[in-house]
Amino acid sequence: MAAGGRGSGRPAKKKGPSKGAGGQRRRSLEGRGATPPAEMRHWYKDKARAQRVAREERGDGRRAAPTKGRRSEDAPEYIGGRNPVLEALQADVPANALYVAQRIDNDDRVRDSIKIAAERGIALLEVTRDKLDRLTEGAVHQGVALQIPAYDYAHPSELVDIAHDAAESPLIVALDSVTDPRNLGAIARSATAFGAHGLLIPSRRSAGVTGGAWKTSAGTLATLRVARAANLTAALRDYRDAGLFVVGLDGAGDTDIGDAQLLTEPLVVVVGSEGKGLSRLVREQCDVVTRIPMHASTESLNAGVAAGVALYEVARHRRRQRLH
Structure with a gap:
């Protein structure tokens, strides 16, 4: 039996490092760089809070929206932000509850919102900021949110x-x-400013009266009725049968909105999307399709701006008719 083997009295010699292992050992000792600060570690419990505070201090409004499921039609909506919440309360927007973040930095808007909510008998709830993040679906809420019931749509008639x-x-x-x-x-907002009697939206493939709409409307949706139609084309046909004229607004319109001859008549102004304009079936229901004259370098206006310009022209024609 070879010396040093099993059964011999002498201990076996330790094996040295195998050939070529030195580089691997040196790399294993190099580590992975400096230890990152606490807020950069994925397990850091205050990381989300630190990011949220930084965003709100910047005021840039950027926030990763959580994954949304299909919202039930009778689910409540939420308005977030100190100015929008106060404006909604001052406009008597129907509301179920006012949510206020714990340890919020109060200012006049928060105090006034709480006072109005108390006077109107609206429930006041103190919650965590994480809860507000979930309720407002990632929107910047500044520590306050107003819960409003699902909108009760009118019939087109x-x-x-x-x-x-x-x-x-x-x-x-x-x-x-x-x-x-x-x-x-x-x-x-434009419809209210220029004397419109309501908005008509289709049930599908259209924005509804959500928290975002309430917020942008600055409370005007509390006084302007919104109707919803299962079929927009059929609703426009019914309006025509009732004696109303239908004027479409589209970048490829036949005439300028200011030159249209029907603006003083009972009227439906149809606003198309910024990208596609009016759909074919809706266009077929229009008595005239108009456009807004613009500089050649501008391709289109968004729907909100275009509607404001068109409604101003309607109001101007009607005012001139009354004066004469």
Whole structure:
């Protein structure tokens, strides 16, 4: 038996490092760089809070939106932000509860919101900022959010009744494939400013009266009725049968909005989406399709701005008719 082997009296010699292992050992001793600060570690419990505070201090509004499921039609909506919440409360927007973050830095807007909510009997709830993040689906809330019930949509014919009750010539704004609730809110502001009697939206492929729309409308949705139609084309046909004219607004329109001859008549102004304009079926229901004259370097306006320009022209023509 070889010396040093099993059964010999002498201990076996230790094996040295194998050939070529030195580089691997040196690399294993080099480590992975400096230890990152606590807020950069993925397990750091205050990381989300630190990022949120930094965003709100910057005021840039950037926040990763959580994954959304399909919202039930009767689910409540939330308005976030100190100015929007106060404006909604001052405009008597229907509300169920006012949520206020724990240890919030109070200012006049927060104090006034709490005071109005108390006077109106709206529940006041103190919650964590994480809870507010979930309720507002990632929007910047500044520590306050207002819960509003699901919107009670009108029937399209009710908008005509509103005009007749006011002894005025009907002016209704219909939205075709306008999917951004902020555009809906902006259009509601313009519609209120220029004397429209309501908005008409389709049930599908359209923005609804959500928290984002309430926020952009600055409370005007509390006074302007919104109707919803299962079929926008059929609703426009019914309006025509009731004696209203339909004027479409599209970048490829036949005439400038200011030159249209129907603006003083009972009217439905249809606003198309910024990208696609009016759909074919809706265009077929229009008595005239108009455009907004613009500089050649500008391809289009968003739906909110375009609706404001068109409604101003309608109001200008009607005012001139009254003066004469």
